[in-house]
Amino acid sequence: MNKELLEIYDLNDKLIGTQKRDEFYKEIKEEFAKTGKISRKVKSIRLFLLNSQGRIYLQKRSRLKPENPGLYDKTVGGHVSADDSFDMTVIRECAEELGIPAAIVPYEDFDKAIKSTDLSIIGIFRKIDLNQNFMSTRISINQIKFFKPYISSIYLGYYDGSIKFKDGESTGIEVFSLDELKDELKTNPQKFTEDVKFLLNKYENLLKPIK
Structure with a gap:
């Protein structure tokens, strides 16, 4: 069982308390199954990572994952x-x-940082948004759709170095140009999570090469 403690908020962003991660998700899945609604949320992060040529790294979820198995997803996501x-x-x-x-650098330093830093050594990120009510669409192995609610901080970053998987939750990374990704989403939308579709639609103008 995952014993990670999360801060729990109501839908008006009021802190309710803390709860173990597995217990929280068990309860909201039961709540959604009974009522079709969710009344609580937790904090998370989402990252779109690019290289300096503007190619986008998408992580492919393991087919063993209980949610969205085998789909291409944002580069990194995680609970706070x-x-x-x-x-x-x-x-x-x-x-x-x-x-x-x-x-992570502030907005006003970001352009200078990505142009003056050796991106083969370290990634440079900035926060681009805070979505207070991010509803992440999930599909279970049994093809049941449900939602996970988050207060989600969205990041954009650049990195040119090597990537090494460490936690076994993914099967690999695929790299797309923006045009390739948009074309693939049109022809094979079933290969991608709803998170990717939402994030691309909202932040497409930021996904560009370093000039």
Whole structure:
């Protein structure tokens, strides 16, 4: 059982308390099955990672995952544990999932940082949005659709170094140009999570090469 503690919020962003991750998801799945609604949410991070040529890294979820198995997903996603920050979480998740070091810089320093840093050594990220009511669509192995609610901090980053999977939750990375990804989403939408479709639609203008 996953004993990670999460901060639990109501839909008006009021902190209710903390709860073990597995217990929280068990309860909201039961709530959704009974009522078709969800009344609580937790914090998470989502990252779109690109290389300096503007090619987008998508992570392919393991076919053994209970949710969205075998689908292409955003580069990194993860829960924010109780008392952790969004920034600390995205740095830790990148180290744990991809084996890459990263630094987060403010908006006003981002362009200078990505042009002056050796991106083969370290990734440079910035926060691009905070979505207070991000509803992540999930499909179970049994093809049952349900939703997971999040307060989600969205990040954009650049990295040119090697990526090494460490946690076994994915089967690989595929790299797409923006045009390739848009074409693939049109012809084979079933290969991608709804998160990818939503994030691409909303932040497409930011997914570009470094000039």
